[in-house]
Amino acid sequence: MDDTEASAVIDKDGLDALIALLAGDGRTVIGPTLRDQAIVLDEVGSGADLPYGWGVELEAGHYRLRPRADGAAFAHSAGPQSWKTYLHPQRERQWTADVTADGDLVVTEETSAPPSYAFLGVRPCDLRAIAIQDRVLGGGPHADTRYAARRRRAFLVAVECTEPGATCFCVSMGTGPAAGPGYDLALTEVIDGRHHRFLVRAGSEEGESVLARLPHAPADEATAGAARTLVDEAAGRMGRTMPEVDLRALMGETLDAERWEDVTARCLTCGNCTMACPTCFCTSVEDVTDLTGEHAERWRHWESCFDVEFTHLPAGPVRASPLSRYRQWLTHKVGTWHDQFGSSGCVGCGRCIVWCPVGIDITEEAHALHAERAAGAVGEVQG
DSSP states (O other), X not given: OOTTSOEEEEEHHHHHHHHHHHHHTTOEEEXXXXXXXXXXXXXXXXXXXXXXXXXXXXETTEEEEEEOTTOOSSOSOOOSOOTHHHHSOSEEEEEEEEEOTTSOEEEEEOOOOOOOEEEXXXXXXXXXXXXXXXXXXXXXXTOOHHHHHHHHTOEXXXXXXXXXXXXXXXXXXXXXXXXXXXXXXXEEEEESSSOEEEEEEEOSHHHHHHHHTSOOEEOOHHHHHHHHHHHHHHHTTOSOOOOSSOHHHHHHHOTTOTHHHHHHHHOOOOOHHHHHOSSOOOEEEEEEEOTTSSEEEEXXXXXXTTXXXXXXXXXXXXXXXXXXXXXXXXXXXXXXXHHHHSSOSOOSOOXXXXXXXXXXXXXXXHHHHHHHHHTTSSOOOOO
């Protein structure tokens, strides 16, 4: 917690006022809501849409809502979606092509104006995931201009974690439970004998401007101290850990480990982990046409490295076996991602564990690989 940041305290009415203020500025406010027996991201019209009084029960391959007696709005772990659903949509049209009456072909690039989002309830792990996707999709000589345009217009309201789930391991990845840089406003929910309130900190000039327009009370030491304690305590209650080793080296030195056979005997190669992951970014394109043949469109959509056709070449797929595809995903996520983008691609959110239909646990696999290497069963792979 940065004591130099502008901070204040708001109550539940103040949170409702924040939503109204952001919407009044022309932003589409997206936040956690209850739907289909899950806490999912959707448009939020007022504070009444938030999941007050609901938490979640998480385990490998298991997700269930549970009621909370304290009425907390944000005491739940990451749900099935991440913010990439909005910044890097599952399906997006790239261009259209039409044959004119004169027989000419006219190609029109998709240039619709990007939406202006306000994301309410961004977990610290997801805040890091957005920063990672900023480097992957928004940087370099071949930046995704449409991603960059959506990202520039997004206002981020982070919420620090005070109750991690059984599948969370953000401490191992250095991504939480305290909010790191990148937010416009950060909230810490405090519920005690005094009242239900939120410590609010501004992390940008735009955040300071919004906070100044928001009905609030000055931040008091009792609230700030309670917020610090809640976040510190959450750091000691992580449900999962990664082994305390260089994961990049571990992946590179265990490419021939027997553990890969074990995990891929269970893996369905369904790609759920890549769809739920907040940093996986792979896509493919699809060209479609109408029945007349005079109108065509190109659409980009999410793709998964677990799909055998993803690496298909004229001679066949590069990674034909489930083992090669699972190993590619895990070694890239926590290993060679460093070589490409300068950081791990894993933020410790635990979604891949929860939403794997057979309960494969990325942390369990990393520990197993570490144990096999430590036992001397595998050696360093050269080249």
